[in-house]
Amino acid sequence: MIRRWSILVSTACAIALGASNGVRAAEDLEVIHWWTSGGEAKALGLVKDKLQTQGVTWKDVPVAGGSGVQAMTVLRARIAAGNPPGAGQLLGFDIVDWSDQGMLADISSVAEKGGWGQALPKPLQAFAMQDGKWIAAPIDVHSTNWLWINKKLLDRVGGKEPATFDELIALFDKFKAAGITPLAHGGQPWQDGTVFENVLLSTGGPDFYRKAIIEQDPAALGSDTMKTVFERMSKLRTYFDPNFSGRDWNLATAMVIKGDAAAQVMGDWAKGEFVNAGMKPGQDFVCIRFPGTQGSVTFNSDMFAAFEAGKAQGDAAMQLAADVMDPDLQAKFNLIKGAVPARLDVPDTNFDACGKKGMKDLKEATEKGTLMGSLAHGYGAPAGIKQAFFDVVTQELNGQLTADAAPKALVDAVAGAK
Numbered sequence: 394m395i396r397r398w399s400i401l402v403s404t405a406c407a408i409a410l411g412a413s414n415g416v417r418a419a420e421d422l423e424v425i426h427w428w429t430s431g432g433e434a435k436a437l438g439l440v441k442d443k444l445q446t447q448g449v450t451w452k453d454v455p456v457a458g459g460s461g462v463q464a465m466t467v468l469r470a471r472i473a474a475g476n477p478p479g480a481g482q483l484l485g486f487d488i489v490d491w492s493d494q495g496m497l498a499d500i501s502s503v504a505e506k507g508g509w510g511q512a513l514p515k516p517l518q519a520f521a522m523q524d525g526k527w528i529a530a531p532i533d534v535h536s537t538n539w540l541w542i543n544k545k546l547l548d549r550v551g552g553k554e555p556a557t558f559d560e561l562i563a564l565f566d567k568f569k570a571a572g573i574t575p576l577a578h579g580g581q582p583w584q585d586g587t588v589f590e591n592v593l594l595s596t597g598g599p600d601f602y603r604k605a606i607i608e609q610d611p612a613a614l615g616s617d618t619m620k621t622v623f624e625r626m627s628k629l630r631t632y633f634d635p636n637f638s639g640r641d642w643n644l645a646t647a648m649v650i651k652g653d654a655a656a657q658v659m660g661d662w663a664k665g666e667f668v669n670a671g672m673k674p675g676q677d678f679v680c681i682r683f684p685g686t687q688g689s690v691t692f693n694s695d696m697f698a699a700f701e702a703g704k705a706q707g708d709a710a711m712q713l714a715a716d717v718m719d720p721d722l723q724a725k726f727n728l729i730k731g732a733v734p735a736r737l738d739v740p741d742t743n744f745d746a747c748g749k750k751g752m753k754d755l756k757e758a759t760e761k762g763t764l765m766g767s768l769a770h771g772y773g774a775p776a777g778i779k780q781a782f783f784d785v786v787t788q789e790l791n792g793q794l795t796a797d798a799a800p801k802a803l804v805d806a807v808a809g810a811k
C-alpha cells in the first residue's frame with residue numbers, strides 16, 4: 394500500500410515539479426518549523442514517526458520562537474540563498490506571498506486524491522489553494538481567543554469563570570488582592586498582538602473585528618471603540634508581573650502551570666503545555682473563551698508546504714502533505730497539540746472537554762460567519778499590515794504611546810503599510 398502510494402506520489406511529483414527524468418524517491422526531507430516547546434515537539438513527533446515508517450528520514454530544522462517569527466527569518470534567508478528546505482510550516486498570508494512568488498510546489502495531485510476539497514473548511518481553503526492549485530496542507534485549526542486559568546488558584550480566591558471583560562477585571566483584582574500575579578504575559582510583539590485581538594473582539598464584537606482587522610477600515614481603526622480597546626490594554630498591563638518583557642509564550646504558560654500566575658491569554662497550543670505537564674481540563678486548569686468573545690473564533694491553521702526549489706526532496710514532501718491530511722494522524726496530533734483537526738470529518742470522540750468545545754465552537758462560528766483570521770498569527774491581514782498593528786500595540790502597551798493617541802497612530806501606521 395505504502396509502495397503503491399509512493400509510486401503515485403512519485404509520478405504526481407514528477408509532473409507537478411516539472412522534472413524531465415522522473416523523480417527518484419527521496420529519502421531525506423528537511424523541514425523547517427518552530428515547534429520546540431514540550432507539547433509542540435511531542436505532537437510533531439507523531440508526524441516524524443509516520444514519515445519514518447514510510448522510509449522518509451526527517452531532517453529537523455527547528456527554529457525556536459513563538460508564531461514562527463524567527464523561523465520565517467531563517468526561511469527567507471535560505472530561499473534568498475537558493476537553498477530552501479524541502480518543506481516547511483507556514484501560516485496564512487505568508488503562504489499567499491510565497492505562492493505569488495512561485496516558491497511553492499503544486500500538491501494538487503495529493504489533494505485531489507485525498508478529497509481535501511470536501512474535508513476542509515472554506516476559510517482554510519482560501520489559503521491552502523491559490524490560483525486553483527493546492528499549495529499547502531493544513532494539519533490543525535488553532536484559535537486564539539482563549540483564556541487559561543489555573544483552577545486551584547481560581548478556587549483559592551473563590552473566583553468564578555468570567556463571562557465579560559468587567560468580570561475578568563473583577564477576577565484579576567481578586568487575584569491581585571490575594572498576592573497572586575493575575576496575568577502571565579510574554580512581552581513579544583506577536584503575544585501583545587494576541588492579547589490585543591482578543592480585547593478588540595471582546596470590546597467591539599465580530600463586526601468591529603472584521604472592519605478593523607480584516608478590512609482595515611480607517612473609521613474603525615480611528616474610532617472611540619478602538620480607544621477603549623487601548624485603554625483596556627493599559628488596564629491589563631497592570632496585572633502583569635514586572636518581568637514580562639521578551640518572555641516566551643511557553644514560559645508564561647509554565648507560570649500558570651506552576652501557580653506562579655493565575656491566567657494567560659493564548660491560543661490553544663497552551664493546552665498542549667498543560668496536558669504535557671499532566672494537568673487535566675476542568676480539574677487543574679480551565680479553558681474558556683476570552684470573556685466577551687463567546688460565539689466568535691479567531692483562527693490560525695498550521696500548514697505544511699513543499700518548496701519548489703527543494704525539488705530534490707519533492708517525493709518526500711508530497712508524502713508529508715498526504716500524511717498531515719491523514720484523518721487518523723490529525724486526530725492523534727491535535728489531542729497533543731491542543732488544536733482541533735483541520736479536517737471536518739474527524740470525530741471528536743477522543744478529545745477532552747477543551748478539544749470538544751473547540752470543535753463545537755469552530756463549527757458554530759463557521760455557520761454563523763464569525764470565524765475570522767487571527768491577526769497575530771498571519772490570518773487576519775498581510776505581513777506588513779500585521780507588523781504595523783504590532784508596532785502601535787506594543788508601543789501603547791509599554792507606555793510609549795497613550796491610549797488617546799493610539800487610534801490615530803494605528804490609522805497612520807496601517808495606511809503606511811499599504
Ligand code: GAL
Nearest residue numbers: 458459460461662693695770
Ligand atoms: C502559532 C502556531 C502554533 C504554535 C504557536 C506558538 O503561530 O500556529 O502551532 O506553534 O504559534 O509557537
